[in-house]
Amino acid sequence: MFDIKWISANPEAFDAALAKRGQSPLSASLISLDEKRRAIVTELNSVQEKRNTSSKQIGQAKAQKDESRAAELMAEVAGLKDRLAELDASEKALTEELRNALSGIPNIPLVEVPEGVDEHDNQPYFRPNESEATRPAKPNLHFAPKEHYELGERMGGMDFEGAAKLSGSRFVILKGQIARLERAIGQFMLDLHVNEHGYTEVQPPLMVRDEALFGTNQLPKFEEDLFFVPHGDSRLGLIPTAEVPLTNLVRESILSEGELPLRFTALTPCFRSEAGSAGRDTRGMLRQHQFNKVELVSITTPETSGDEHERMLTCAEEVLKRLGIHYRVMTLCTGDMGFGAQKTYDIEAWLPGQNTYREISSVSVCGDFQARRMDARYRDADGKPQFVHTLNGSGVAVGRALIAVMENYQNADGSISIPSALQPYMGGITKIGG
């Protein structure tokens, strides 16, 4: 969410940034709405001031038993009442209107983000001294590779038809060695981030209030992507990603600069209705209503969020390096970025069965966009509260990592070798389904 003061001070910059996102200019209407609001607030304050002074004088008059003076003042204050109620109501309405308008505007991209309309304009990302060769190579398969669901169904470890009987489409039942492999991948990634990358492990609630979903931008615009369960007279939302509870850990608080950065990680189920993706990726477990994911969240100062973004990308990449899975990193273009992001890197894993790259992680820096929605601040060197910066990234999606391991480590006979990094989590075995 944007600061209306910043928009007022930089209307051209704001509209230009919106244009990069393919949005029409909004500064003029927002500024005039804010001016209306401020005029009301100013008048409201002065009427309140009048009421407060008179009320104090009434108290003094009564203390001095000057009943006629008191009655006179009371009549005066009574005359302010209607106006006061009127101003109060319109102040609330205008503030609400402004907040609604602001909360529907997507974050603006950092200057270095490439401009573009969709995923075709995303750009490969390499650091200096980095190339395809410095990343794990594609597997050398001397046979026609199968897709993960063929491999999984063949060994009785993936049951889509059974899941459909229980829950409909976009669910899967994992069994036996595949279920264990999925668990091993999650544990491996969580341990990596906790033990080597300095993240604090968290087990958050999987059901959250609307306020939390507003904080991380799922509401109000993306309600149809979520599942809700009734709760009393209200409801709770099933988290579509652990980004929601982890980021909201700092909501409505003022942190000290010394405790930043905060780094949280969690392995949780995620629930998505996939309302907008009917017909896409219907085969297999690439796109499910429920899947496990290891999430990374960082809370930083404004000065350090850029470096933290690079660091977080490194943490997510390390998963694929240890698993020995070929991947590429893409800088998302302005048209393909999520609503709350200033800049996003996607990590795409190579899937031999599909003969293509598929997104396995998305790492975003949000600036103070979410912090404003959550009212999450820290005290800077001058002791003044400032909004924190928030970052989130998958580290990585467990279901998709399972797909990647299966397809990249498949053998001609349909068995799957276990990457060495996962063997300790699999009781030391080196192959399943053989």
Added chain:
RNA sequence: GGAGAGAUGGCCGAGUGGUCGAAGGCGCACGCCUGGAAAGUGUGUAGGCGGGCAACCGUCUCGAGGGUUCGAAUCCCUCUCUCUCCGCCA
């Protein structure tokens, strides 16, 4: 599910209609004291919003929302959350 208690500043805790954003203590910051430190001592120490170049002024906030009143932390209503006991339960 039944019965009861409670929610005040970073923390503890006073405050049952007027000058209370709020005593006192702790913590923290700065100063004095000291060779240095401790102890002692003095001062300061919430956030939002509006106005102002600023100093500053005003306003709102004592869980949230509404009401009574000239005036509410204090009275009334609704909600949320926390705690205790009983029941049930992984």
